[in-house]
Amino acid sequence: MSLNGIAAMGNPAWYGTRKAKSSTESTASGFMEIAAKMAAQDKTIDxxxxxxxxxxxxxxxxxxxxxxxxxxxxxxxxxxxxxxxxxxxxxxxxxxxxxxxxxxxxxxxxxxxxxxxxxxxxxxxxxxxxxxxxxxxxxxxxxxxxxxxxxxxxxxxxxxxxxx
Known part of the structure; x- marks a missing residue:
């Protein structure tokens, strides 16, 4: 239960949102790097x-x-x-x-x-x-x-x- 945007534990409801966003961005860029490496490897496989x-x-x-x-x-x-x-x-x-x-x-x-x-x-x-x-x-x-x-x-x- 929250009151005026403050969660039951005393933290604001938006707390941690910024961390999640940057984590998602880094995960997406990491995924793209891995996909690019795998595509490069696939070209060399017979x-x-x-x-x-x-x-x-x-x-x-x-x-x-x-x-x-x-x-x-x-x-x-x-x-x-x-x-x-x-x-x-x-x-x-x-x-x-x-x-x-x-x-x-x-x-x-x-x-x-x-x-x-x-x-x-x-x-x-x-x-x-x-x-x-x-x-x-x-x-x-x-x-x-x-x-x-x-x-x-x-x-x-x-x-x-x-x-x-």
Whole structure:
């Protein structure tokens, strides 16, 4: 309860308002500085390589090189991660990662394995699943376009893997 603008504790009702305002301003400027730093860092991140690291941490260098070449050729990667780090859709390799996680695997989410043959098998499986969905779902045109790019990536990646 307050009386004539003085709170029950004896302080004026406006007491502390000025501190809150300056604190809010410094928080906003601090946020803007952090956002600018993060934006600068995002420009240096290669999301095709980051996507590869998520599905093939144990894969040989030849497999990684094939992935990177296919990603540059098609302008897409097997996880549906764009050059700005956003996911375009849930890709088939991401589904394979989720299936492993749901099966209780949390440490080894390696989809491509540790050989060229295992990478070929995983990519063939992802391509098959993409072309033969278990359940038909109606998706937007944008997602359909991204799935077509994903398919194009898998085909280019398989071609490069078969040349190894």
């Amino acid at each position: 999301y095709d390589e980051k996507a590869f690291d998520m599905v093939g941490p144990n894969a040989p260098l030849d497999v990684k090189n094939a992935w990177m070449e296919a990603a540059k050729e098609v302008n897409a990667n097997g996880l549906g991660i764009k050059s700005n780090g956003q996911m375009t859709h849930i890709s088939e390799m991401m589904v394979q990662r989720c299936i492993k996680t749901m099966g209780g695997e949390t440490e080894n989410l390696d989809i491509l394995g540790n050989s060229v043959e295992s990478a070929i098998q995983a990519t063939k499986q992802a391509l098959f699943n993409l072309e033969h969905p278990a359940v038909y779902t109606s998706t937007s045109l944008a997602v359909q376009r991204e799935c077509a790019k994903e398919r194009e990536f898998y085909i280019a990646f398989l071609e490069k893997l078969n040349q190894l």
